[in-house]
Amino acid sequence: MVIGRVAGNLLATIKKPELEKYKLFVIEPEKAGTHLKNPGYFAAIDLVGAGIGDRVIVLTGSQVQNAVSDKVPADAAIVGIVEAMNIKNKK
Amino acid sequence: MVIGRVAGNLLATIKKPELEKYKLFVIEPEKAGTHLKNPGYFAAIDLVGAGIGDRVIVLTGSQVQNAVSDKVPADAAIVGIVEAMNIKNKK
Amino acid sequence: MVIGRVAGNLLATIKKPELEKYKLFVIEPEKAGTHLKNPGYFAAIDLVGAGIGDRVIVLTGSQVQNAVSDKVPADAAIVGIVEAMNIKNKK
């Protein structure tokens, strides 16, 4: 899963109706902490009540469907808020 | 989901028939706003009536199937048009 | 979907039998036009009769299964031949 920061939010009135009930956040993967292709911002729905500035765990791809009960047109979803990240093997 | 801009469109007469009923747009992921590997252009179908120049939210991968009722041979689909992107945690 | 060019083909006698009936092409994603991780060559099956040199639309990932009726061990498939790509928002 991506480790990133909630950098902001998106306003999109015209969108698939199934996205209505979800907040759309802008995620900035942590420089050191992303397994996504290009660590620029990307959009994710929120499933745990995250807020702007939170360090979060973002589930990506079709596994998102395991975190929601309805069919959601989303490929990135916040599934955890990180309190601490202990890195012991810094290069 | 990718945050990008509709940069243009594709003309492809020879294609899988199931793609016929969809507009094929060329998406340019925003420099800062893409979770795709290499933010060059890529092709996506449109599901919300986007137009050239719009800033859009693009669903990728097999979750595209959650945004359409029929089986579609597409791995990227526009699912929202962005009116505003508020970034509060600029590095 | 990837926008790329058919750069050549692959000869592979030893392969999964389900790949037998498909041509195996080498795709070079367009410099500006790829949403794959690393726009080097990659292999794809052909579903629309493409030829070497054609600019093509390549479906990737498990959505490939929506473009074929049988179970195919492929994660990239040509689903369209591009006649024109109109880019209106060149940076």
Added chain:
Amino acid sequence: MVIGRVAGNLLATIKKPELEKYKLFVIEPEKAGTHLKNPGYFAAIDLVGAGIGDRVIVLTGSQVQNAVSDKVPADAAIVGIVEAMNIKNKK
């Protein structure tokens, strides 16, 4: 699968309940050994009792579902601990 090192762990009290029973590790894909886009850290659940510093094999994407019996909101899971990696074709 990714070849990487368990670099540390994550503390996240607020998370999807289905993640409760899994340890959340921070994985650093090996410089030379990752097929992830940007080999920064990423988060993975552990399925084989790995520990900090172990070199591990990490399954990514929806295939994670084949390694667990319940529906898990995770897209990366440790499925093996590497004792030796014999590379014979160094460039």
Added chain:
Amino acid sequence: MVIGRVAGNLLATIKKPELEKYKLFVIEPEKAGTHLKNPGYFAAIDLVGAGIGDRVIVLTGSQVQNAVSDKVPADAAIVGIVEAMNIKNKK
């Protein structure tokens, strides 16, 4: 699919049992020939009897499930051995 070379193998006694019956190879995507994010090594199971040094076709993601009959915790599998790669459109 990735075009790469079998660069070596992995020894991992502690691993998911379903991986037992498969050889675990280290794949080096060809510099020019990978559509994976970061063409470092990655791990794949072998389905066609490949050997070290072979140039191979590697299926990635959940489509791997189409190449095996049982549920396998793998996201990369060798599905072909390349005899020749004819590139006609070198840039």
